[in-house]
Amino acid sequence: MPPLLDVKDLTKHFPVRSRPFSKKKDWVYALDGVSFTLDKGETLGLVGESGCGKSTTGRAILRLIEPTSGQVFLEGTDICSLDKKNMRDARKKMQIIFQDPFGSLNPKRTIGKIISEPLDNYHIEKGKGREEQVVQLLKRVGLKPEHISRYPREFSGGQRQRIGIARALALRPRLIIGDEPVSSLDVSIQAQVLNLLKDLQEEFGLSYIFISHDLSVVRHISDRIAVMYLGKFVELAPGEKLYGDPLHPYSQALLSSIPVPDTKVKRKRFILEGDVPSPIHPPSGCRFHPRCPIFNKDQNPLCKEQTPGFREIQRAHWVACHAV
Numbered sequence: 001m002p003p004l005l006d007v008k009d010l011t012k013h014f015p016v017r018s019r020p021f022s023k024k025k026d027w028v029y030a031l032d033g034v035s036f037t038l039d040k041g042e043t044l045g046l047v048g049e050s051g052c053g054k055s056t057t058g059r060a061i062l063r064l065i066e067p068t069s070g071q072v073f074l075e076g077t078d079i080c081s082l083d084k085k086n087m088r089d090a091r092k093k094m095q096i097i098f099q100d101p102f103g104s105l106n107p108k109r110t111i112g113k114i115i116s117e118p119l120d121n122y123h124i125e126k127g128k129g130r131e132e133q134v135v136q137l138l139k140r141v142g143l144k145p146e147h148i149s150r151y152p153r154e155f156s157g158g159q160r161q162r163i164g165i166a167r168a169l170a171l172r173p174r175l176i177i178g179d180e181p182v183s184s185l186d187v188s189i190q191a192q193v194l195n196l197l198k199d200l201q202e203e204f205g206l207s208y209i210f211i212s213h214d215l216s217v218v219r220h221i222s223d224r225i226a227v228m229y230l231g232k233f234v235e236l237a238p239g240e241k242l243y244g245d246p247l248h249p250y251s252q253a254l255l256s257s258i259p260v261p262d263t264k265v266k267r268k269r270f271i272l273e274g275d276v277p278s279p280i281h282p283p284s285g286c287r288f289h290p291r292c293p294i295f296n297k298d299q300n301p302l303c304k305e306q307t308p309g310f311r312e313i314q315r316a317h318w319v320a321c322h323a324v
Contacts, residue, residue, distance in 0.1 A: 002076060004174055004207050005038035005061070010070035012053075012060050016280065028279050030056045032231040033070075035310070038175070041201065043208040045222030045239070047215055047254065049276060053231040054211045058177040061209070062094055063087065074175070092122060095168040099180040101160035105152040111138070111163055112148035118170040137166040141196060158189035162196070169200065177209045182217060194221050215258050219243055224316075227251045230279055230287040233310060237317040247319045250288050286322065294323045 012031040017024070031053045038044050046054045060067045063079060071078050079090050095118075098104035105114055115134045119125055125133055135145045141162040152160055161181060168176050178197070182190040198221060200206060212218050218225055218239075225242045227235040227250065235248040246252045253270035272291045277283050289295040289303040302308075302322045310320045 001040065003037035004040045004042075004075060006071075006073040007037070007061065008035050008071040008073070010034045010057070010060055010072065011068045012056050012065060013068045026280050029231050029282055030279060031060060031067075032282075034228075034231075034233055036226060036233070036236060038207050038209065040174070040207055041205055042224070043201070043210055043222045045218035045225040046209060046211045046228060047213065047218050047225060048228035050213065051276065051279065052228040053279075054213075054228055055179050056231075057228070058096065058179050058209055058211055062091075062096060062177060064096070092171045093173050094175040094177070095171065095173045097161070097164050097168050097176060097178045097181040099183055101157050101164055101184065102152060104164055105160060107152050110149050110151060111143075111155075114152075114163065115167050115170055118167065122171065124171070133170075134166075137169055140169070140200070141166045142192075156189075158185055158193060161185065161193055165193075165196065165200070169204070172204065173206070175207050175209070177211070179211050180213070181210075183212065183214065190217065197221065215254060227254065230277065230282055232287060232320065233318070234288065234320050235318065236310075241314075241317055247313060247317070247324045248288075248321050249292050249294050249323075286320075298323070 010031060011033055014028040014030055015025045016028055034057055036044065046057060048054055056065070059065045061072050067080055070080065072080050074090060074093060077090065079087060082090060112131065112134050115137055116130055119130055119133065134148060138145060138147055143159065143162055152163070155163065182193050185193060194217065197208065201208060210218060210221055222239050224236065225239050226233050227248065229250050235242065235246065235251045242251065243255060246255050249270065253272050256268065256270045270293065274291045277287065277290060283290050285302070285304045285306050286292070286308050292303065295303045300322060308320045308322050310318055313319045313324055
């Protein structure tokens with residue numbers, strides 16, 4: 001079967017002034033040539049340090065920010081080439097769940113108005129039919145019908161995120177992008193929301209791109225996981241394979257930082273030296289080489305001079321590293 005989503009060389013560069021009142025522009029290379037596919041009913045997790053380009057990837061796919069270059073094929077249609085009218089039709093197939101469950105809800109509108117807004121925008125259902133649909137969505141995410149007339153301030157963080165999920169489901173999309181949707185919730189509430197998302201995926205045949213910095217959360221929900229560093233994918237593999245045998249030194253360092261609750265278990269730690277380089281002036285060659293323990297040991301000139309290709313090292317296991 002063809003993939004639901006096929007992203008090819010997606011790039012987003014943001015212009016910045018080199019200094020105040022200067023006419024010279026620099027560029028922030030937030031996203032620099034990302035390619036991947038997403039199958040129907042699959043969940044792809046995106047992980048990496050803050051500022052690596054995870055949220056930019058999600059927003060560029062949805063065209064909430066316009067990509068600098070690249071192609072995004074949704075069910076075979078390149079949505080980057082669509083005009084305003086056709087893009088409006090395509091947006092029904094893809095939705096987003098935001099990180100902040102309060103800031104993403106209009107405090108002046110009732111929950112019923114918030115959830116029915118997508119239906120209103122596309123003139124779907126009216127009157128009692130629309131209200132009944134909103135009530136069914138509330139029930140499906142674990143809220144009560146009487147909540148329809150309340151305001152966001154009357155709910156907890158977990159309940160507000162359920163409202164955001166209900167709004168995302170209103171148009172019956174094919175793809176939902178979760179931009180760190182559980183990062184601001186308590187651990188027990190995180191588990192409830194993650195289980196809800198998995199149940200909804202099975203019921204509605206949804207595909208997810210799940211963005212998070214929490215590696216344990218991503219492992220719980222994802223079929224495949226992509227590791228990002230300074231705007232590029234450095235590794236992409238099935239979840240259990242990545243956690244069991246990470247090949248890129250950055251992935252190894254990330255996974256070694258996960259806390260182990262059992263004090264008897266000893267894990268080798270990979271300590272990275274230095275800070276993340278500026279995305280305005282990324283390093284030449286492999287962007288990870290200034291912090292890479294393999295480069296610091298072997299001093300392979302390729303790491304500094306040539307950008308590694310994103311290669312399939314094993315079946316469905318892709319890595320961008322000269323040393324692998």
